[in-house]
Amino acid sequence: MKTLTLIPPSKFSKNVARDLVYGCWCKGKRIAGIQFPPVSQLMVTTVLKENGHDAHLLDAAGLQYSLDQIKEQVGREQYGACIVLTSTMTVQEDADILNELKQVNPGMKTIVTGSQPTFMPHATLARKGIDFVALREQEYILRDLIAALDQGGDAFKKVLGVGFRDENGQDVINPYAPLIKDLDELPIADRTMLPQDIDYFNPIIKRMPFTTMFTTRGCTAKCTYCSSPPFYGEKVRFRTAEKVLAEMEYCQNLGYKEIFFRDELFTASKKRVLEICVGIKERKLDLTWICSSRVNNVDPEMLKAMKEASCHLIRFGVESGVQEILDNVRKDITVEETRQAFQWCHEYKIDTHAHCMIGSPGETQETIDTSLRFIKEIDPTVITFGITTPYPGTALFDEVAAVHPEIGDGSQMDLSRLHTDSFFNQFFTDLSNDELSRNIRHIYRSFYFRPGYLFKWLRRINSWEEFKRVTMAGANVFDFAFNRGD
Ligand code: SF4
CATH class of the missing domain: 3.20.20.70 (Aldolase class I)
Structure with a gap:
């Protein structure tokens, strides 16, 4: 199946640290405008690829794509499934984006993963735009779910760790899948799938x-x-x-x-x-x-x-x-x-x-x-x-x-x-x-903003690169501390 692992943008911040599968994400300002490559989602995409799927990753947040740009790609490529790692503070935004994407690709199944779908599966499935939730550790559940969707019919209903709405509008939440015993089984995330023209910034x-x-x-x-x-x-x-x-x-x-x-x-x-x-x-x-x-x-x-x-x-x-x-x-x-x-x-x-x-x-x-x-x-x-x-x-x-x-x-x-x-x-x-x-x-x-602290940082700077990084980080922290940004 042709799949898209999407890292959606947020209207609240251009640099949300969307790489952790549970707990809270950060929108960057307090820690000086950080960005992370989406390696957890790269892992999922790599697993799908290794299992014979035509798997793609789009870091739309990192690339600062507009919704129209994402829609254009999804409409053109006609993916069979779209996977989004979501969280408590982005679940509504993410569902809205998935709902929009379904307008240009009505047959595409949408799957959300992460702690919010895991601990709030019913509330997540109630949001328009979301077809499936994957509970807890995502790699093998997605491997099995995509294979089942490829197979067609009711095969997806038996996949452990998956939740969905049935034909009567009732939520079905399957039992948890076992956790992966040996993490060495997982491949090395294929970083060549990351967009080549992004310099992920971190001070x-x-x-x-x-x-x-x-x-x-x-x-x-x-x-x-x-x-x-x-x-x-x-x-x-x-x-x-x-x-x-x-x-x-x-x-x-x-x-x-x-x-x-x-x-x-x-x-x-x-x-x-x-x-x-x-x-x-x-x-x-x-x-x-x-x-x-x-x-x-x-x-x-x-x-x-x-x-x-x-x-x-x-x-x-x-x-x-x-x-x-x-x-x-x-x-x-x-x-x-x-x-x-x-x-x-x-x-x-x-x-x-x-x-x-x-x-x-x-x-x-x-x-x-x-x-x-x-x-x-x-x-x-x-x-x-x-x-x-x-x-x-x-x-x-x-x-x-x-x-x-x-x-x-x-x-x-x-x-x-x-x-x-x-x-x-x-x-x-x-x-x-x-x-x-x-x-x-x-x-x-x-x-x-203690003089001694600032002086210590100034003394550490030993390259133009570091000067740029520290200045940029300092400007973000200044904005936050003096209430000009959040
Ligand atoms: S429970 Fe969470 S916060 Fe506490 S040590 Fe473990 S990972 Fe860290």
Whole structure:
């Protein structure tokens, strides 16, 4: 079957980070205008291609296509199916686009994947423009669904992990498909399918061009605001070091200079991290890299090996500098562990990115002020702060929905308000929407526009490329912090 994996544009932002299959997406401003290549959707397209389908990918968001341009392509190419990874804050926009595309290609089946269809399948199927939802891990479900649609008749009705409306207008939600046991089975995402004329921008990248990789799925933690464990399972599944190194080598051969590992738990297995670091040196890979970690998943031996293997930045989920707030969201880390992890990174000269939230259960003005002081003390290279948001699939969402059924499927939180407006936060904190919004921008001003911090950045700039990147990032952060953009 001829298929299109579409990354649709959003009217709210030209650079939405649409590459994560669960949880929240970012529209870029708070972290200085970031863009990511859609590697998770490349993986889906690669799997379909390897299974004999005429599979195509269109990064209409990256290419900044208008709806008319997408319609023109879809009308011309007459795809049999169109796949869109959607989210809580884009599901309505995405459904509207799919509905428009059906006008020029009425026979095309539309399939949406991701956490919103997984945790809100009925509300998703109720939207005009959507024929199928795929629940949880998408690759093999889409492989089986596209094969069944190709076969014709009722074959699609038996595909596990799929939901649809039957001929009587009743929703049918099939049982979950099993999760993929061995992630090494999945191919290397074929990056030659990405548009060649886009330079995906990201200010924390040191060497362009960069690409992203996903090497783990699932999480053993139980953070109440996160939908990763219910989506990908409560165990961590890993691609082996060998497979990770093979993909890095492939990326290097395509001309990439930096890898951004997008999985939250890259460091969950120390043994695997050390094997990857040894492999990078043995294969003489000339790639710098970035990864994410929990603060209690690093130690000096690991950080030393990572630094020697050209890791230049680690992103940590810090969330708060107040133990009570961390405990309230069941983060299962201590403030002391955070302090220690940042201290070690400073010692090994690895840059850090602290991800933080305000407006969590129990938050007060005092805890926000304490968090900000703590963040300045641990001295990350960059920060992002957002307002804690209850998303479908999370324990926090269930708690709110039990008392406030008007939260519905959560999709009132669209990209225009994400992270800068509160969303049912009054259920678990006494801070008003105005207070939370004001605090977010105040934190950015207070952290980023300190003379000492700015001076440190100026001293780091050692090339024209870096100057351009830092200036562009700084302008975006300035706009956000001083309320000129969101
Ligand atoms: S550590 Fe917490 S926030 Fe991170 S992926 Fe696991 S459950 Fe989600």
